[in-house]
Amino acid sequence: MLIRPLQLRVIEEALWRDLVFDLLRILRAELPGHVAAVGDDAARTIIAAAIDRARALGFTTRPGASMFVRFTFLFGEHFEAKRDWARQAIARAKSEDELARCTRLADAALDHLAAVPDWRNRE
16 A cells, blocks of 8 residues: 555644644643633634644644643743743754753743742642
8 A cells, every 4th residue: 555645744634633622622621711711612723723833843743732732721822932931942942852842841831830929729
């Protein structure tokens, strides 16, 4: 069986579209207030746009893109451009592999949250 490049691209894009629905289900459980605040339709739109931005920044696996989407819901849309700590972490990690980029961004997020009083009691 021969699978052509176009067929592979179609399959890959379908898998990314499926991730939108998987993440919506996960985010409803993990961040119910955030999803409820925008509604399912808007949440799907936000998730899809965040996945596109994540992929453009080199978060090209499901786990990497999923982390990026979670951060989008926690820190706001376009957090990667609006928040200095995120922008700096991504810039410093540009030449690193995806796992290192994820680690660097997650560490920066935790450092940021550590500076926010009582952040664990917020949703």
